[in-house]
Amino acid sequence: MLSRMTTSAEPVGFIGLGRMGQPMARNLLKRGFSLIVHNRSRTAVEVLAELGAETAEMPAEVARRARTLITMLPDGPDVEQVFAAERGVFSALEPGTLLIDMSTIAPATTRVLAARAAEAGATLLDAPVSGGEIGAVDATLSIMVGGDRHAFDRARPLFEAMGNPERIRYLGPSGAGQICKACNQLVIGGTLAAVGEAFALARKAGVDPAVVREALLGGFAASRVLDVHGERVLAGRFTPGFRTALFAKDLRIATDALGASGVPAPVTALVQQLVTTLIASGGGDEDYSSLGTLASRLAGLPT
Amino acid sequence: MLSRMTTSAEPVGFIGLGRMGQPMARNLLKRGFSLIVHNRSRTAVEVLAELGAETAEMPAEVARRARTLITMLPDGPDVEQVFAAERGVFSALEPGTLLIDMSTIAPATTRVLAARAAEAGATLLDAPVSGGEIGAVDATLSIMVGGDRHAFDRARPLFEAMGNPERIRYLGPSGAGQICKACNQLVIGGTLAAVGEAFALARKAGVDPAVVREALLGGFAASRVLDVHGERVLAGRFTPGFRTALFAKDLRIATDALGASGVPAPVTALVQQLVTTLIASGGGDEDYSSLGTLASRLAGLPT
Numbered sequence: 001m002l003s004r005m006t007t008s009a010e011p012v013g014f015i016g017l018g019r020m021g022q023p024m025a026r027n028l029l030k031r032g033f034s035l036i037v038h039n040r041s042r043t044a045v046e047v048l049a050e051l052g053a054e055t056a057e058m059p060a061e062v063a064r065r066a067r068t069l070i071t072m073l074p075d076g077p078d079v080e081q082v083f084a085a086e087r088g089v090f091s092a093l094e095p096g097t098l099l100i101d102m103s104t105i106a107p108a109t110t111r112v113l114a115a116r117a118a119e120a121g122a123t124l125l126d127a128p129v130s131g132g133e134i135g136a137v138d139a140t141l142s143i144m145v146g147g148d149r150h151a152f153d154r155a156r157p158l159f160e161a162m163g164n165p166e167r168i169r170y171l172g173p174s175g176a177g178q179i180c181k182a183c184n185q186l187v188i189g190g191t192l193a194a195v196g197e198a199f200a201l202a203r204k205a206g207v208d209p210a211v212v213r214e215a216l217l218g219g220f221a222a223s224r225v226l227d228v229h230g231e232r233v234l235a236g237r238f239t240p241g242f243r244t245a246l247f248a249k250d251l252r253i254a255t256d257a258l259g260a261s262g263v264p265a266p267v268t269a270l271v272q273q274l275v276t277t278l279i280a281s282g283g284g285d286e287d288y289s290s291l292g293t294l295a296s297r298l299a300g301l302p303t
Numbered sequence: 304m305l306s307r308m309t310t311s312a313e314p315v316g317f318i319g320l321g322r323m324g325q326p327m328a329r330n331l332l333k334r335g336f337s338l339i340v341h342n343r344s345r346t347a348v349e350v351l352a353e354l355g356a357e358t359a360e361m362p363a364e365v366a367r368r369a370r371t372l373i374t375m376l377p378d379g380p381d382v383e384q385v386f387a388a389e390r391g392v393f394s395a396l397e398p399g400t401l402l403i404d405m406s407t408i409a410p411a412t413t414r415v416l417a418a419r420a421a422e423a424g425a426t427l428l429d430a431p432v433s434g435g436e437i438g439a440v441d442a443t444l445s446i447m448v449g450g451d452r453h454a455f456d457r458a459r460p461l462f463e464a465m466g467n468p469e470r471i472r473y474l475g476p477s478g479a480g481q482i483c484k485a486c487n488q489l490v491i492g493g494t495l496a497a498v499g500e501a502f503a504l505a506r507k508a509g510v511d512p513a514v515v516r517e518a519l520l521g522g523f524a525a526s527r528v529l530d531v532h533g534e535r536v537l538a539g540r541f542t543p544g545f546r547t548a549l550f551a552k553d554l555r556i557a558t559d560a561l562g563a564s565g566v567p568a569p570v571t572a573l574v575q576q577l578v579t580t581l582i583a584s585g586g587g588d589e590d591y592s593s594l595g596t597l598a599s600r601l602a603g604l605p606t
Contacts, residue, residue, distance in 0.1 A: 187529065191524070199486075201489075204565065205410065205478070211474055212482075223490075224522075225526070262507065267493070
């Protein structure tokens with residue numbers, strides 16, 4: 001699929017070259033998009049420059065040179081900084097620019113930034129992803145998009161360079177992508193915490209949790225969490241992947257959104273406390289699947 | 304596969320012809336097993352008699368006439384009654400008899416009954432099932448078996464007449480099948496409650512929960528609960544199926560087993576409270592998937 005965005009005359013800006021952003025930017029280059037990249041630390045910028053990307057010193061410079069601009073940053077304050085700081089994106093925003101924020105941030109923050117973009121004649125999509133570092137590297141991410149429908153159509157070739165085309169979904173107006181991502185994270189959290197309790201019960205009762213996992217995968221308790229994370233939990237492999245500290249941030253976004261919506265969500269609130277417990281005991285830098293070991297740890301079982 | 308149990312000279316006893324037991328007994332007849340059935344109420348007995356089963360007035364009579372005896376009853380006290388009451392199974396138990404309790408009851412109760420059976424020279428397997436009424440009718444149940452391994456091998460032709468051969472699993476010594484079933488139910492409960500909170504958040508935020516469900520089914524939040532129960536929740540179809548009151552019983556078994564094992568399991572404990580809330584608001588006779596509506600109901604949303 002050819003797009004006017006694929007010509008080098010109209011490069012795509014990319015700000016945020018971390019664990020997720022760097023492989024996503026690489027996949028855009030592989031698909032023939034030309035990039036102008038910026039990152040707070042220079043190392044990642046140099047890696048992309050060697051692969052053919054142009055570089056920019058400031059977010060404002062990216063905004064000046066690119067009519068399409070992707071951001072992939074750890075948290076809401078990072079996104080606000082890149083957009084609204086003195087030499088940020090908003091300081092140099094041209095009318096007609098398409099902003100695509102693929103970070104996972106609060107829906108309320110997304111909506112505020114989208115409104116500011118609209119005042120300048122630009123459009124902001126929220127397009128958080130799921131699938132982790134592996135999904136970013138393999139270009140198999142799920143992408144959950146909120147904002148203007150025509151802007152979504154315009155951005156689709158970019159999304160298809162980074163994600164699984166069947167898992168690129170338009171959810172609704174600004175913030176709907178972030179709401180969907182919050183739903184995704186809270187469902188994963190509830191499932192993972194329950195799987196951890198099941199494994200602890202099996203172990204304490206002298207039943208092999210690996211056989212329980214296999215039995216459960218054949219029935220209604222089957223889930224990707226039980227399959228993929230369950231396997232990691234039983235193998236004790238917690239090299240991230242996706243750090244528990246970032247999962248805690250996502251659950252905070254979910255509970256904030258739930259609270260703002262007036263939805264009582266005791267399971268999500270509890271899972272957030274369990275993740276806080278996990279971090280307090282030193283697990284913040286492990287892969288978040290280690291939440292599935294918490295019940296065993298608290299029961300004094302070796303994990 | 305021929306078995307000595309398929310000859311009419313050695314009929315199989317079947318006690319408990321309820322919503323699950325009746326279709327399971329029918330499937331045994333279809334596969335050529337001859338049955339002696341007993342049930343507290345006569346109606347179900349007459350249905351099976353018309354299909355060719357012999358009938359018995361008392362559990363003791365079934366025990367006298369059958370060297371293999373299946374029980375499928377609602378709860379632990381029902382099983383204890385059938386086995387240990389004055390004219391119960393234990394009062395007429397012959398050495399060498401194979402008892403197969405397919406009810407979902409406490410692992411501790413199973414172990415006590417297995418010990419009493421062993422004193423009489425008989426063997427008790429715990430073999431609870433998953434898959435609901437549909438699985439019972441279609442002979443696609445998952446069967447989770449604890450007890451003597453040779454007894455399991457001997458019972459396999461019976462299990463294969465009622466369940467999916469690939470989902471018949473030996474878990475370990477007496478009680479291991481019930482432990483696995485408890486794990487199954489608590490994982491389903493945690494997942495379902497979280498799915499309900501996600502749907503409530505989406506609705507309150509103006510995002511179509513059906514689209515969120517589809518988006519999540521493509522990623523790490525995917526589960527059979529989100530797929531099958533999620534569809535029921537969004538369609539508002541709560542004809543059981545499997546009643547919430549029985550699911551509450553299963554979660555009580557799980558929390559009791561967790562407590563007895565010294566495993567802190569706050570998610571399961573909370574889900575049990577949520578199911579209690581659901582029952583208190585009149586939902587006990589609905590299908591248990593209605594747990595996925597609770598967050599929306601509590602948030603004042605129409606469901």
